[in-house]
Amino acid sequence: MSGLSRATVARLPRYLRLIEDTNGANDMVSSDALAAAAGVNAANVRRDLSDLGFQGTRGVGYSAPALRDRIRRELGIEQRRKVAIVGAGNLGSALARYSGLSKRGFDVAAIYDIDSDRIGKLVGDVKIQDFDEMPSDCSFGCFDMAILAVPATAAQSVSDDLVGAGIASILNFAPVRVTVPDSVAVRQVDLSTELQILSYYG
């Protein structure tokens, strides 16, 4: 991991998306197009890509396939990543079926719950498993990232279990912050924050 700024890291997926969605394997992509995709100006783009050590050609742009590969490598998604979803309620089920994940390189390798009425049922083509099986699945390398889709009251305990099993990357949808060791990366997806920001602009 290099020392990119948080803002730069947050823009890389947007650059990547533009290239994946619009550019052929031999195309060039301009800093203006990348800027529009990320909602910044072209100078920001040039600085971000310079921080990646990636050079363009003045007046021509950047090689789209080379930039795509460079960003994927930087983000650690050259290979597809395997994700476990914890919580097979509405949100967990929605996430398991969310086509955007597979399209962007993430495979749902497992989905867990503690409710015996849910365990054994299918979500898409993944069978809901007992959360008690999570540590052993994890130790066999079934997945290395986890999505928390559990109630707020369960989030910390489930997070502790995931960290205990060796998971170092957690995306938390529960409307509460979880505390993890410094070695673990957590991102909090707070839907009300999105609505509040939207409220400013709308």
Next chain:
Amino acid sequence: MSGLSRATVARLPRYLRLIEDTNGANDMVSSDALAAAAGVNAANVRRDLSDLGFQGTRGVGYSAPALRDRIRRELGIEQRRKVAIVGAGNLGSALARYSGLSKRGFDVAAIYDIDSDRIGKLVGDVKIQDFDEMPSDCSFGCFDMAILAVPATAAQSVSDDLVGAGIASILNFAPVRVTVPDSVAVRQVDLSTELQILSYYG
């Protein structure tokens, strides 16, 4: 709406959250505490609040209740906001039940679908209505923001209908961008972007 930077606007909900969750009505809050909540440094905080025209007291901090009210006013959430959810599948149902919305001042006023098997059923205590009823509900002021929780293939058409009915704020969870007039604010929640950013840090 003042001319705050996008980054400042995105931090306001985090400052607000800290105050709502931890400060009593008469407390002071320090720029260091606000900085930690938003993941920036104290100089950023001071600049953000200065851009809001909000002054603190050196060595003491900011008045928490006054700052809370100022941020709420800036974000346009002094009063509770009424939100419609379009799409009563797993994601829409999860959002309708998401306790974080109500906690942060958003009420789910309506949930719509086009599937006759779903229409009339309850999600929490909100009855799923036929999407055909949306324009008339909207004209009666039932809600003024909408959340898109529909498949990618339906997102643009539903967005067009919402804009046609007068909605000016849309939060889009469909894994596809929608095109709207300049007068309409859209935020795209892309779950795979969150996983990609997490992948960098994890």
